[in-house]
Amino acid sequence: MSRESDSDFMTQAVRLATKGIYTAHPNPIVGCVIVRNGEVVGEGWHAAAGEAHAEIHALEAAGDRARGATAFVTLEPCSHHGKTPPCADALIDAGVAEVVIGLEDPNPDVDGKGAKRLEEAGVKIRTGLLADQVERQLSGFLSRVTRGRPFVRLKMASSIDGCIAMASGESQWITGPEARSDVQRLRARSGAVLSGIGTVLADDPSFTVRDPNIDTRGRQPLRVVLDRKLRMPLSAEMLALPGQTLVYCCDDSKETPLRDAGAEVVAVDEVNGFVNAQTVLDDLGRREINDVLVEAGPVLAGHLLENDLIDELVIYQAPHIMGSETIGMFRTPSWTALADRRLLDIIDTRQVGPDTRITARFKG
Amino acid sequence: MSRESDSDFMTQAVRLATKGIYTAHPNPIVGCVIVRNGEVVGEGWHAAAGEAHAEIHALEAAGDRARGATAFVTLEPCSHHGKTPPCADALIDAGVAEVVIGLEDPNPDVDGKGAKRLEEAGVKIRTGLLADQVERQLSGFLSRVTRGRPFVRLKMASSIDGCIAMASGESQWITGPEARSDVQRLRARSGAVLSGIGTVLADDPSFTVRDPNIDTRGRQPLRVVLDRKLRMPLSAEMLALPGQTLVYCCDDSKETPLRDAGAEVVAVDEVNGFVNAQTVLDDLGRREINDVLVEAGPVLAGHLLENDLIDELVIYQAPHIMGSETIGMFRTPSWTALADRRLLDIIDTRQVGPDTRITARFKG
Numbered sequence: 001m002s003r004e005s006d007s008d009f010m011t012q013a014v015r016l017a018t019k020g021i022y023t024a025h026p027n028p029i030v031g032c033v034i035v036r037n038g039e040v041v042g043e044g045w046h047a048a049a050g051e052a053h054a055e056i057h058a059l060e061a062a063g064d065r066a067r068g069a070t071a072f073v074t075l076e077p078c079s080h081h082g083k084t085p086p087c088a089d090a091l092i093d094a095g096v097a098e099v100v101i102g103l104e105d106p107n108p109d110v111d112g113k114g115a116k117r118l119e120e121a122g123v124k125i126r127t128g129l130l131a132d133q134v135e136r137q138l139s140g141f142l143s144r145v146t147r148g149r150p151f152v153r154l155k156m157a158s159s160i161d162g163c164i165a166m167a168s169g170e171s172q173w174i175t176g177p178e179a180r181s182d183v184q185r186l187r188a189r190s191g192a193v194l195s196g197i198g199t200v201l202a203d204d205p206s207f208t209v210r211d212p213n214i215d216t217r218g219r220q221p222l223r224v225v226l227d228r229k230l231r232m233p234l235s236a237e238m239l240a241l242p243g244q245t246l247v248y249c250c251d252d253s254k255e256t257p258l259r260d261a262g263a264e265v266v267a268v269d270e271v272n273g274f275v276n277a278q279t280v281l282d283d284l285g286r287r288e289i290n291d292v293l294v295e296a297g298p299v300l301a302g303h304l305l306e307n308d309l310i311d312e313l314v315i316y317q318a319p320h321i322m323g324s325e326t327i328g329m330f331r332t333p334s335w336t337a338l339a340d341r342r343l344l345d346i347i348d349t350r351q352v353g354p355d356t357r358i359t360a361r362f363k364g
Numbered sequence: 365m366s367r368e369s370d371s372d373f374m375t376q377a378v379r380l381a382t383k384g385i386y387t388a389h390p391n392p393i394v395g396c397v398i399v400r401n402g403e404v405v406g407e408g409w410h411a412a413a414g415e416a417h418a419e420i421h422a423l424e425a426a427g428d429r430a431r432g433a434t435a436f437v438t439l440e441p442c443s444h445h446g447k448t449p450p451c452a453d454a455l456i457d458a459g460v461a462e463v464v465i466g467l468e469d470p471n472p473d474v475d476g477k478g479a480k481r482l483e484e485a486g487v488k489i490r491t492g493l494l495a496d497q498v499e500r501q502l503s504g505f506l507s508r509v510t511r512g513r514p515f516v517r518l519k520m521a522s523s524i525d526g527c528i529a530m531a532s533g534e535s536q537w538i539t540g541p542e543a544r545s546d547v548q549r550l551r552a553r554s555g556a557v558l559s560g561i562g563t564v565l566a567d568d569p570s571f572t573v574r575d576p577n578i579d580t581r582g583r584q585p586l587r588v589v590l591d592r593k594l595r596m597p598l599s600a601e602m603l604a605l606p607g608q609t610l611v612y613c614c615d616d617s618k619e620t621p622l623r624d625a626g627a628e629v630v631a632v633d634e635v636n637g638f639v640n641a642q643t644v645l646d647d648l649g650r651r652e653i654n655d656v657l658v659e660a661g662p663v664l665a666g667h668l669l670e671n672d673l674i675d676e677l678v679i680y681q682a683p684h685i686m687g688s689e690t691i692g693m694f695r696t697p698s699w700t701a702l703a704d705r706r707l708l709d710i711i712d713t714r715q716v717g718p719d720t721r722i723t724a725r726f727k728g
Binding site: 158159160161162163166167168170171172174298302305313315319320321322323324325326328329330331332333335336337338340341342343344345346349356358360 | 522523531535669689693697702708710722724
């Protein structure tokens with residue numbers, strides 16, 4: 001088997017993993033391909049917490065043909081009894097001869113122990129094939145496990161000249177229906193959607209996944225609102241919708257009817273007139289949220305940028321020029337010199353209907 | 365010969381035409397390929413006014429093999445004695461059997477007469493092959509001939525959030541060296557570079573083509589400055605550089621030392637506190653300028669946009685976020701509703717070093 005086809009098999013495993021993207025939370029998405037004599041004899045991916053891991057599905061599909069075969073798995077097989085028995089044992093029991101691993105699992109429950117267990121049982125191990133791709137695919141899970149907080153993705157829709165609305169606030173339909181439908185997919189892959197009370201008061205958003213083509217098994221992302229002074233109205237649309245709403249404020253001394261309306265209300269500290277977003281993200285990490293999608297206005301978006309709390313930007317750029325009597329994308333009062341600007345690595349640019357979607361991560 | 369290879373030959377002619385892009389002014393760039401039995405026997409392009417046209421070069425290369433051959437020429441061959449004898453006659457004399465024309469020449473001196481002359485001599489004519497490509501390639505020439513004014517291309521460098529400078533004016537090096545070198549090519553293909561007195565006072569630009577890899581045969585684009593009150597200092601860099609400087613003002617009652625410094629100074633009418641740009645463009649058309657590159661700040665750029673005087677935008681977008689304490693791309697005080705925004709057709713997007721170059725034309 002050439003190194004080239006190894007890459008192909010791991011690419012296939014990476015692609016399989018994405019099938020769990022809307023349902024595997026809070027678990028990582030994982031794909032597995034079992035190959036015998038250059039032929040794929042089993043495929044698997046992890047669909048949901050409590051269900052079988054990718055390796056188990058692939059082994060079941062392979063049956064006896066797993067004996068002496070090579071397993072390509074995007075993330076290091078587990079060695080501990082969680083909700084399901086350890087995959088390392090299953091691979092050993094099935095007689096797999098070699099396991100090619102995309103990325104070592106930094107989760108302290110695994111962290112090399114899975115690979116070690118396989119090696120001790122005489123299974124040949126190779127680690128790091130397409131690790132970059134797997135790392136990108138697992139940004140959220142890796143962020144939570146290594147930094148204790150979710151991966152934060154900020155979505156914005158703007159014109160080519162960086163405007164999100166007219167100064168009057170008029171802003172409907174800047175981007176096309178394809179971009180809005182793409183946002184549904186961003187939501188569906190996120191454990192939580194985060195916004196500010198300003199956006200809630202202005203737009204009364206639902207933040208739900210409504211596209212019938214996206215199967216989240218009924219799960220809706222947690223709706224998180226930063227609402228320092230608890231101004232959220234009981235009539236807010238999101239309180240009546242399926243899924244949970246979590247409101248972070250800076251004063252819970254007063255009883256709030258929001259709790260009776262079904263919202264969870266948590267008080268955290270305040271910083272410069274904002275709910276402390278770092279505290280919020282740490283709390284969301286403890287709640288096993290891997291990915292947060294921020295859908296906010298320029299004030300909160302700018303505040304998060306100023307504090308380097310955004311990991312990835314997804315910008316839908318409409319082919320329009322809106323001019324100067326407008327509102328810009330980010331309110332960043334502390335950036336006064338050119339040296340304050342943030343540099344990006346563009347990781348993907350593509351057309352989404354008439355709009356251009358730019359995905360970028362911050363340098364350094 | 366299949367239709368498919370006809371397209372290939374015309375594509376080759378279009379590509380040949382671009383070889384004259386820096387030198388053919390004010391003539392249109394034209395390419396010609398002569399094909400006999402499916403084989404290219406002659407190529408030509410128009411290099412400079414007063415020199416042979418594309419067809420003549422191609423016929424010379426083909427020699428006797430032109431007899432019975434097909435000529436693919438991007439623009440209708442001329443039928444009039446200009447600085448050189450008519451190409452239609454040369455094609456007839458050489459015994460060419462068929463002429464495939466990309467675009468009819470709307471120039472009143474030609475305007476179907478070239479094709480007619482060929483037809484009357486028994487040459488088979490086909491018109492309109494890849495006409496869109498030729499039309500785009502000849503935007504400047506066609507604009508001047510049909511609208512009496514040049515094609516206006518506005519170049520801007522901005523961050524992804526649409527900023528061109530900090531509010532303090534700090535703006536150096538937003539885009540990379542590759543983008544700056546690309547701007548040299550935009551300048552070199554333009555008959556004139558147009559700016560406002562604000563940019564001249566702030567940046568003292570040269571607007572010259574300095575890249576030794578670009579051969580303009582020594583020609584520099586005409587430098588055009590809109591300077592309503594004749595504030596241009598005699599120390600302005602551009603006055604000392606090779607090439608001509610043309611200053612449009614709204615009051616030439618006073619003698620100006622700018623004329624002694626070598627600038628041409630022309631008074632035109634004023635509109636809303638600006639030099640009337642429409643008058644300026646009409647005058648540049650009379651001066652046989654096909655393409656104008658606008659390199660201006662947000663005030664003049666916005667004013668031209670508000671008056672729908674820009675035909676094409678070329679935006680170099682740096683992968684930076686600059687935030688709110690900044691200056692936007694276009695100052696457009698008259699656009700107050702979302703309906704005022706301008707819609708674009710993106711015609712090209714590509715990486716230029718670390719930056720993204722977006723080329724767009726206005727819809728409608």
